[in-house]
Amino acid sequence: LNPVEQLWLNIKQRYLSNMAFKDYEEIVDKCCDAWNDILKKDNFVKKLCSREWIELV
DSSP: OOHHHHHHHHHIIIIITTOOOSSHHHHHHHHHHHHHHHHHSTTHHHHHHOOHHHHHO
């Protein structure tokens, strides 16, 4: 997976799976909450999207 797909997959698995939403606005709110929670974690996106083999080149 590319980094964007990997990040989206992580958001879906951690924050949005097994949930029922009452409307579109609730979906957007939950996505925003998930994104804000991820941004609070130090270097989470960098760690999730980095690859060891890239550093070898």
